[in-house]
Amino acid sequence: MSKKIITPVKEFEDLLTPDYKELIADGPYNSGPKTIDDLGSFREIIEPHPHCAGCGVSLGIRLGMASLPSPEDTIIIGTPGCSYFALTQSALNYSCTAFGNQNSVASGLKRMLKIRYPEKHKDVLVMVGDGGVADIGLDYTLHSWFRGENIATVMLDNEVYGNTGGQESGMTVEGAILNMAPTGKKFPKIPVFEIAKTSGCVYTAKVTVASPKKLGEAIRRAILIAREVGPTYVQVYSPCPTNLKFPPSQTLAIAKEGEKSYYKYEEYMTDEAKKYLSRINES
Amino acid sequence: MNTDTVSKQKTTSISAGEMLLKTARNRAFITGSEAVAEAVRRANVDMAIAYPITPQSESMHLIGDLYAQGHIKDYYRAENEFAVMAAIHGASLGGGRVFTATSGPGTLRAMEMFPVWAGSRQPIVCAFMCRGVALPPSIQPETIEIAFLLDTGMMIFHAENAQDYFDMILAGYAIAEQPEVHIPVGVFADGFFVTHTREVVMLPPDDLRLDAYNCDLAPIPPFDMEHAPIRMVRDPLLNKSNFVSYAASGGWHLEVLAAAERARKHINHYMGGLIEVENPDAKVMIVASGTAVSQSREAIRVMSQQGMTDVGLIKVKSIRPFPEKEIEQATAKASLILVPEFNAGGWLAREVKASIDNNKRVVAGPRVFGGASLPSEVIIGEIKKHQY
Amino acid sequence: MENQNLDIRMAGLGGQGVVTAAHILGTAVVAAGKYAVVNPFFGAEKRLAPTESYVRISTEKIYDRGEVLYPNIIMVFAPQVITQGKSHTMPFYAGLKKNSLVIINSPDPIVPEKDMAKLDALGAKVVHVPATKLAVEFTETDLATNMTMLGALCGLADNLVTLESIMTAVEERFSGKSKVVASGTSAALDEAIKSKFEKTASMIEMNSNAIRKAYEFAKQF
Known part of the structure; x- marks a missing residue:
């Protein structure tokens, strides 16, 4: 996409909202690939976002938005939940409709974009919460992987249904007392990360918001590899102070603790994905 | 004149008006399911997605054959009807022409997506081959699913026979894709009575195709990052904390209903009246x-x-x-x-x-x-x- | 037989080609310039389960849809329809119009006496045709029973449809000249039939032969 497309004619300029003008002036399009090192030099999302103070999800989204290999050709598919709030404030196309349908919508969209733009990479990125992937959308996520769809899926795992008021999700840790789990969760976190490897994902990474560089690299790799090799999956631990009842200032500390114990950094890729990655890194 | 790259069949693109109202037709002794496939063959569809359910399956088998022959650019079997309708939504967001079909329980399973189509102003054509649902379970012809869909924002056409089914699917694209309409249409026929019944249907020549869908004429740009991106979800607004959202969502809703009203004159034109x-x-x-x-x-x-x-x-x-x-x-x-x-x-x-x-x-x-x-x-x- | 408006009910077992027979008959009728509407019984398809198909024939446009409740002609493809009640319609002649025709695939009479009395009272012409026997004799497979039943129908129902138009419709159906929608199972059966005959052409020829023999057999009645 060219920046021209979003640039209004002079006569209409004063009709636009300030945030749209800022998007044109400082958005991520066409000024070379951005990484998280460039954060602060461009607008990865429109400010201010409506997430709670200390929100791990919003941090995950900001870091993700700063890691897109080609934002001018990226489309994000989401699903209802907290992730919706910051993602609607990204500078990209964003669709968020029925809960859990994201990987199906992404499958249809990616295929249509291949039909319409066979010579271009149009990156379709699914970015949703843990309930969207592991519970209500598990069917659709897995089947998109089985089918080998060229989609990158990112789970922002805050281990809870945040937007609906702090209910247990399949990704909640065992024993946690939350709404709808009044006596504590009775089963462990759903092993989506492990399932991904055996369900067709050619690249998977498990990261936390406390390691921005690893997170950025994982999302970048996931998007690049999904273009030609196959489905990819990144699971991002993004703790929720509001519902897991810790001080907003402690989000990174909690994430770091997770990194040391049950949320250790892991990266897996197939040989084919490895070859592809080194080929494009060379060129 | 253009040549289909895979099927090598020479096809001619014409307007829906020419196809439906002006072209001389030939007699065919076919079932309603075959009539659906014959309509899709001529509709210049980019992508179709299928999931089996009686009595719909035969039509989507035949549309699979059309894909294998190169008449459709992509086709796959999804994992259930909700997945089908969600993926059809995604494919339509991508700016092309799409088709799918379902029946009874499949319609109900996919239900959540139909208002999404309408709210997203997508000119999707979906064939519904009506059957019993679960009062008690039945695969037999019954039109109760139409009742469930009355207020989804979709247009609803009901075919009497295989001829209607053929004509209404093509007319469905013509009407739904009008820039001032641009909402989905469900084309319904009674399962078995139409789908499995063989009768004479008058068909235009099979080397004719509708003109390709032009997403540049759509009231809402496609999701392709070649048009201005839409920062807000294009679908019914979710942001409950936004004070303008009630007005925006309500106004949008009214616009979807108004689009169906604006379809009346096109229904008169392409279908000879409501x-x-x-x-x-x-x-x-x-x-x-x-x-x-x-x-x-x-x-x-x-x-x-x-x-x-x-x-x-x-x-x-x-x-x-x-x-x-x-x-x-x-x-x-x-x-x-x-x-x-x-x-x-x-x-x-x-x-x-x-x-x-x-x-x-x-x-x-x-x-x-x-x-x-x-x-x-x-x-x-x-x-x-x-x-x- | 009065041919203004003719409704045919075919009853048999899944896999016998009852639906295909209706398709072929309908094709022949339409080719001859009349109207025909054909449909199977609406249900799950299973081998050896009761199955029915219906052919409505008229000199004017046909509106009526669904099962034929009041047939002029009943064709029973399998004796079990009568002897074991393997039928969606019980008794098999339910709704039969007066002075109608019943064709039964059986070398010997199988209609119980009290049913026969009722059929006589309706003025029905009941003909037993060894359709499976003829099929095996001339095509070496009982899968052609539907062909011999069609031949018999041609021989018994005057002015319904010519033998030649049936032959043409058979050729269309199996040579792939017409666009045929076949269920998964009937597509598999077509292949089974084709492999039995090796070549479609010889299959069509054998079928035609069987149809003709059944036609000649039926002509004696």
Whole structure:
């Protein structure tokens, strides 16, 4: 996409909202690939976002938005939940409709974009919460992987249904007392990360918001590899102070603790994905 | 003239008006399912997605064959109907022309996506091959699923036979893709009575194709990052903490309904009206849609042979938008209005009652369900009970 | 037989080609310039389960849809329809119009006496045709029973449809000249039949032969 497309004619300029003008002036399009090192030099999302103070999800989204290999050709598919709030404030196309349908919508969209733009990479990125992937959308996520769809899926795992008021999700840790789990969760976190490897994902990474560089690299790799090799999956631990009842200032500390114990950094890729990655890194 | 790269068949693109209203046709002895595939063959569809359910499956097998022959650019079997309708939504976001089909329980499983299509202003054409749902479970013909879909924001056309099914699918694309309309259309036919019944259908030559869909004419840009991106979700607004969201969402909703209103003139043009009337001055008027129209025609023929000629028929082709004024006008002289239906609920009778003056004239029946056929004798019996 | 408006009910077992027979008959009728509407019984398809198909024939446009409740002709493809009640319609002649025709695939009479009395009272012409026997004799497979039943129908129902138009419709159906929608199972059966005959051409020729023999057999009645 060219920046021209979003640039209004002079006569209409004063009709636009300030945030749209800022998007044109400082958005991520066409000024070379951005990484998280460039954060602060461009607008990865429109400010201010409506997430709670200390929100791990919003941090995950900001870091993700700063890691897109080609934002001018990226489309994000989401699903209802907290992730919706910051993602609607990204500078990209964003669709968020029925809960859990994201990987199906992404499958249809990616295929249509291949039909319409066979010579271009149009990156379709699914970015949703843990309930969207592991519970209500598990069917659709897995089947998109089985089918080998060229989609990158990112789970922002805050281990809870945040937007609906702090209910247990399949990704909640065992024993946690939350709404709808009044006596504590009775089963462990759903092993989506492990399932991904055996369900067709050619690249998977498990990261936390406390390691921005690893997170950025994982999302970048996931998007690049999904273009030609196959489905990819990144699971991002993004703790929720509001519902897991810790001080907003402690989000990174909690994430770091997770990194040391049950949320250790892991990266897996197939040989084919490895070859592809080194080929494009060379060129 | 362009050549299909895979099938190598030379095809000519023409407008829907030419295809539907001007082109000479040839006779084919085919089933309703085949008629659906013949419509899709000519509709220049970019992508179709399938999931099996009786009685819909045969049509989507044939559309799979069209893909294998190169007439459609992509096709796959998804994991269930919700996944199909979600992926069709995604494919349509991508700016191309799409098709899918389902039946009864599949319709209900996919339900959440239909208002999303309408709210996203997508010109999706979906064929519904009506069957029983679960009251108790039945695969037999029944039109109850139409009742569930009345207020999804989709246009709803109801085909009487295989010919209608063919024509209404093509007309569906023509109407749905009008820039001032641009909402989805469900084209319904009664399962088995239409899908599995073989009859003569008049078809335009099979080397004709509708002109390709042009997403640049859409009221909402496609999701392709070649058009200005949409930062807000294009779909019904979710952001409950935003004080303008009620007004925005409500206004958007009204616009979807207004789009269906603006479709009326295009339905008149491409389908010859929202209704068709036989014997308009009759004292007894039968109002019906789908297969019930055919059964009513048979009843009227038998009655006229028996000297009872004061019976007319209103065939309702468009259920959404609903032809309130047309039906009011066409029933003005009737003292008895009969609404035979293939479902237990009687949704068409409710619609008719809500549209006309003095609705005590309406007899909401006869109704059959659970797979029963509706013999003309039953319709005649009902008329005799009330009038003759 | 009066041919203004003719409704045929075919009853048999899944896999016998009852639906295909209706398809072929309908194709022949339409090719001859008349109207025909054909449909199977609406249900799940299973081998050896009761199955029915219906052919409506008329000189004017046909509106009526669904099962034929009041047939002029009943064709029973399998004796079990009568002897074991393997039928959607019980008794098999339910709704039969007066002075109608019943064709039964059986070398010997199988209609119980009290049913026969009722059929006689309706003025029905009941003909037993060894359709499976003829099929095996001339095509070496009982899968062609539907062909011999069609031949018999041609021989018994005057002015319904010519033998030649049936032959043409058979050729269309199996040579792939017409666009045929076949269910998964009937597509598999087509293949089974084709492999039995090796070549479509010889299959069509054998079928035609069987149809002709059944036609000649039926002509004696």
